[in-house]
Amino acid sequence: MQAYIDILFRTIFAILLLLLAAKVLGKQTISNMTFHDFVTGITLGSITANLAFNDKLQWSHVALSLIVITITSILLSVIALKSRKMRSWISGSPTTLIEGGKILEENMRRVRYTMDSLDQALRGKGIFNIEEVNYAVLEDNGTVSVLKKDEYQYVTKKDMKLRPNAQAFPVELIMDGVLIEKNLENNGLTKKWLENELRRRGKRISDVFYAVKGTQQQLVFDFYKDGIQKPIDKE
Template sequence: MHEYINILFRTIVSFFALLVIARILGKQVLSNMTFHDFVTGITLGAIAANLAFNPKIESPYLFLSLIVFTATSFAISVVSIRNRKVRKWITGSPTVLIENGKILEQNMKHVKYSLDSLIQSLREKDIFDLEEVEYAILENNGKLSVLKKPPYRNLTQKDMHIKGQGAVDFPIELIMDGQLIENNLNNNDVSRRWLEAELEKREKNIADVFYAVKSTNGKLMLDFYEDGLKRPIDKES
């Protein structure tokens, strides 16, 4: 009887311990997982399972393991947020699978993504003909993002006021986490002087920008560290 009570107690403690850890690590753990989130989830689950059902391992050792692993995972998350290179190494980077309507076989081989998986993912987005696809990108969380060719895109209210539409370029990320992405500027013939001039109009510099992207219509979209929002949505109290 004592063993049953012990297991019951350890299971309850394990549940609440994981709940607290999930709150500490944040909502990213609950979203579609990256490599880091996958490793974190699997390891924490294994430790919690042992805490709940393995009386051969003493509880203090498992609690110590939980604390150390949580602290390590939390530290990695903080570092990856502040450093783009570290984040790219930990979570990986998106992979273009279709560019200008053409399937990039080498990229698919590199990420071990089969043609069957690609076709299935396109069907899940109501795309049954590859002719409709301009770009398809495999994100870090394993999901496929798709940009359709202009003739196959959904009509919007804004489109009703546009007489004609030329070729659409792919969005170009220029700044992330206050750091200029030199490769994207060089590979897409985007002038640094042009970017700095646009920022000067807003009385900002590169370090003030959290995210900057040149959108499909050629306009510069900016998100600054200081958004000026007094009451942001989804801010936990």
């Protein structure tokens, strides 16, 4: 019984340590990872897993190891910021896969990137015909950035000389059925105003699952009762 309790506490301690390390390292560690972020993440995960289940390891030793890794990762990040040459070695560098509409086979062979992977990445961006692509770059976080040929690019309001509409950052008013009073207050809105808007729609705050004031100042509501009799559920 004591062994189970020990594993329980060690696991909780490991998770808390990992959360603390991730908080210190910042959002980059949990975003699309570079070489440096990948190595750091794998190492942190291995150490915390050992802390949780390997009762032969002392807590203090594992905690010290996590601290050393965190500090080392921060130092590598600082070095990468200061030196372009070191940044290329620590985090990797982009590789051009398509230039001027031509596939660079040598570059793809150098980074061991296959045509299947390239086709898949392009489809993920809604491009099914490779002749639409002017440039494609494999970024250091593993994603592919694409610049379409001019004739395949989307027309913008600027191209059509249309006056753009003013936009604002969306403001969430209700989330998971809970009124976010701080967001109302920070944006000069009131609960009474929101209740009036809902009353016009024949609803109350208790009927709302999610509400947001959008980029065009429009109100968008999602209600608990959607009126969908047979929702699509693909498994």
